Amino acid sequence: MLKGKCAVITGSTRGIGKAIAIKYASLGCNIVINYRSEKDEVNAYKLSEEIGKLGVDTLIVKANVADFEEAKNIVEKTKEKFGKVDILVNNAGITKDNLILRMNESDFDSVINVNLKGSFNCLKAVTPIMLKQKHGKIINMASVVGVIGNPGQVNYCASKAGVIGMTKSLAKELGGKNINVNAIAPGFIDTDMTKVLSEDQKKNILSQVPLKRLGLVSDVANVAAFLASEDSDYITGQVIHVDGGMAM
């Protein structure tokens, strides 16, 4: 389904990003693995080895997406190696939760800088290439809480609501150029990001999920594969909820 394509997936050494990388590779897509910190370096090489066994090529780029030049470098290195960028998945994201009375300015800034500005940085770098090649699929990772809000997450919810606005604007800008821009809004997915939740918090969340379970990374990766494929060619500017029915 994605044979011979090339996808940049930010923050792809674990969690949802890693699941998307493996899913895409299983469909024949070459993968650019991005990681930020030294502790993820081993995971990046392990993932590259795992994906290599599926018969696709990989490139590993260490970069902090919040840094404009570093984000640009991911895309430049991709172009150098593969000659194109068919798919961009803006997946890298962080949380720094607190109630507003205790949330400090740097907690707000860092979440916005990674989740929202980081996505912008990669979009800015990839757009000229996609325009020139006259095709592209962009998938931005939003969140259900960017739509419905969540106490203790004003920074994170603002960043994800911003990602949704950016997705819709860019979809309108690039629609005539054969470039699809969509967002996925996962609900609560079982990853390192949600491991920090207490049992009480998980119970409370599950009471709001009609499908009565946390999501799996594969639930998100399957939708990301659809949005990267030609099966979704007539879909743009959408926010696809993968949240067990939390928001409807």
Ligand SMILES: NC(=O)c1ccc[n+]([C@@H]2O[C@H](COP(=O)([O-])OP(=O)(O)OC[C@H]3O[C@@H](n4cnc5c(N)ncnc54)[C@H](O)[C@@H]3O)[C@@H](O)[C@H]2O)c1
């Ligand atoms: N897990 C959930 O329940 C959930 C729900 C909704 C949305 N999301 C979103 O899905 C995406 C993936 O989340 P996850 O649960 O897999 O989280 P995770 O913490 O397991 O993984 C996040 C990845 O992003 C990378 N990253 C963080 N900051 C970075 C930076 N500045 N530059 C490059 N990489 C960076 C991390 O190294 C890691 O690989 C995030 O955007 C997150 O906000 C997750």
